[in-house]
Amino acid sequence: xxxxxxxxAHILEAVSDRGLDLEDIREDSRSSTWHxxxxxxxxxxxxxxxxxxxxxxxxxxxxxxxxxxxxxTLEVTSRGVDAPLELPRHWRRARGRQVDIxxxxxxxxxxxxxxxxxxxxxxxxRLVSGAGRGKKVDSVALEQVDRxxxxxxxxxxxxxxxxxxxxxxxxxxxxxxxxxx
Numbered sequence: 001x002x003x004x005x006x007x008x009a010h011i012l013e014a015v016s017d018r019g020l021d022l023e024d025i026r027e028d029s030r031s032s033t034w035h036x037x038x039x040x041x042x043x044x045x046x047x048x049x050x051x052x053x054x055x056x057x058x059x060x061x062x063x064x065x066x067x068x069x070x071x072x073t074l075e076v077t078s079r080g081v082d083a084p085l086e087l088p089r090h091w092r093r094a095r096g097r098q099v100d101i102x103x104x105x106x107x108x109x110x111x112x113x114x115x116x117x118x119x120x121x122x123x124x125x126r127l128v129s130g131a132g133r134g135k136k137v138d139s140v141a142l143e144q145v146d147r148x149x150x151x152x153x154x155x156x157x158x159x160x161x162x163x164x165x166x167x168x169x170x171x172x173x174x175x176x177x178x179x180x181x
Contacts, residue, residue, distance in 0.1 A: 002027040002034050002072065007061050014057050015040050018050060021089065023079055034066050037075040043093060046078040085148040088120045096165060098151040099127075107144035110136070114157060116165035128164045137164050 003011070003025055015022040015038070024039040038058065040046055055076040066072035085091050085099065094115050101111055109127070116126030116137070123142045130136045 002029055002036055002065050003061075004065075007065075010061060011038060011058060014054060018054060019043075020046065020050065020054075023083075032070070034070055034072045035075065036062060036065065036072060037077060039077055039079055041079045041090075041093070043089075045093075051076050051078065081150055081152055083149075085145075085150070088118060088123070088142065091115060091125050091142065091148075092118045092120070094150055096157060096162065098153055098157070099148050100151055101127075101140070101145055102147040103144055104146045107141075109140045109144065110138055112151070113138070114161045114165065117167070126165065126167065128161045135161065135164065137167070 008025060011025065012022050020040045020042040022038070023041050024037075026035075026037040026039065028035040028037075038054070040051075040054065042050070055074065058076065059074060062072050062074035079090075083090075085094060095117070096115065098112065098114050101109065101113070103109055110129035113127035113129035116128055118125045124139045125142060127138045127140050128135060129138065
């Protein structure tokens with residue numbers, strides 16, 4: 001282990017103090033230069049300024065990790081667009097984005113859709129799928145999702161899809177039942 005336990009607590013505190021979530025601490029000690037990657041995320045995204053500020057704050061810790069004979073490279077980064085949606089907060093932060101989904105064996109649902117409201121208590125996300133007048137709204141249980149990854153889009157989302165991201169009376173909480181539109 002490159003990063004000692006007390007320093008992990010300090011990293012978590014430094015990340016939290018900036019209103020961010022610590023997603024991962026990755027360590028690679030296979031080469032002569034050790035590499036530590038701190039992965040963060042936030043409700044409003046993560047700016048380059050956020051990453052630079054956090055990197056500057058954590059650099060004094062990193063300088064102690066390797067010693068004079070073993071340099072350590074510190075990288076502070078965000079989750080990235082290709083990171084799978086694994087936690088409810090990932091789904092909430094991806095609202096309005098298009099997603100590709102693979103389901104656990106025995107589960108079925110749309111394989112591509114636009115992420116709508118999330119009901120964290122019920123563990124259900126609203127998905128808008130289909131094209132044109134064939135748009136469909138489904139409620140997908142997160143426990144049935146094996147893997148979900150955001151699709152990169154180069155055009156704004158169609159307004160008719162955005163209009164379906166919340167159901168009548170949902171007030172931003174999320175849908176519970178599927179419905180055709």
